Amino acid sequence: MIFTILIAYFLVLQAKDKLIAHLRRIIQLSPTEEVIVRNSFKKKHLDKKEVLLFTGEVSSHMQFIADGCLRAYYMDDEAKEHIVQFGIEGWWVNDLYSYLTQTPAKQFVQALEKSTVLQIHRDTLNDLYNEVPAVERFFRLKFEKAYVAFQYRTIDAMAKPAEERYLEFRTKYRDIEQRVPQYMVASYLGITPEFLSALRKNLR
Amino acid sequence: MIFTILIAYFLVLQAKDKLIAHLRRIIQLSPTEEVIVRNSFKKKHLDKKEVLLFTGEVSSHMQFIADGCLRAYYMDDEAKEHIVQFGIEGWWVNDLYSYLTQTPAKQFVQALEKSTVLQIHRDTLNDLYNEVPAVERFFRLKFEKAYVAFQYRTIDAMAKPAEERYLEFRTKYRDIEQRVPQYMVASYLGITPEFLSALRKNLR
């Protein structure tokens, strides 16, 4: 019993250590600031297939993945799933539109493996921007990077044929490809699983 | 002569007034800060078809459109143009990837009409982030918004048929549609001008 508590406490620390290390790769934090940041986030454990955010809910937290693998996806009118983003350790996942505009989410966020995320509430984060300006800088840079990465993904998606996109996905996200089913990769690439299967056959 | 100079000076003021008004819609600026911001930007006039940024150059400035209409586009291997973004008064245009990573631009930025832009150099802007933190907040919010807007554009582009995308473009950017040739709208939507023409015929 005590033992379990100790292990749990250790995991919390570990998760937050990962977050701090992640931030320190971009910005500097004084020891005091580090404490403030640590206290602003709450750990949340997710089972495989557990849904962190449902369509229709308003997303109120930014989420850092300390461990595991999640996906963000939406369902079209014909109830088909379209994966917008995968995330593994060290990534952030969310329906950002919902988070930023405080409107109901159009996306689901779901764990594909047992996962640990660190959550910070929008209000807490907005306070944190004032208390620890470096955190605001971190997110400015984060969004800049996310924006250009996304722009290039889109340009690729519109200009390049599916085979090329798949090959790029493989080299860029080898670690993810190993961990998620193939039909989800197809969904992320914007093609049907049947077509991906056919592509892969051609590549052999 | 003197008269021309007076008019030119008036236009500079006008342009910077527009910028300040644009910023004030999002953040607050003290009179001192306003002066600092004004002095950080330089006005640039562009003739129709003039290119502001060439592929291969490194983009070193953020650019606010005070007047006119511009486009950002890239050329694929087959020398076909793909429009990534349009911009009119009150928008920002750039090859952000180049600006942020200081690598050679893959996009052109070109005026589609006589235009006026206000430019700020990357170094000046980075200083400005420290001198006027509200400006950093402005750009954090700007990138957040740009990111989600782009994400939704992409989701649309992958999920919806061309006709629907065209109709959405029309309602969302009526003002732009009036000002740019139809084949550029097609390029922005990721379809051929011939197909757009056929679509429009069907809608009548």
Next chain:
DNA sequence: CCCCTTTCTTAATCCACCTTAAGATTATTC
């Protein structure tokens, strides 16, 4: 106001990718 360039349309043919449906593998669960 005319000429030349830019832009838009029409129509035939073609291809990347989708749909449907069925069977073959591979995981999970009891």
Next chain:
DNA sequence: GAATAATCTTAAGGTGGATTAAGAAAGGGG
């Protein structure tokens, strides 16, 4: 370790949008 669910493959036929080539219309410079 059998049963069931989840995932992957194969193959036939369909469709959205591209390509090519022409001509029509609209603009803009001199």
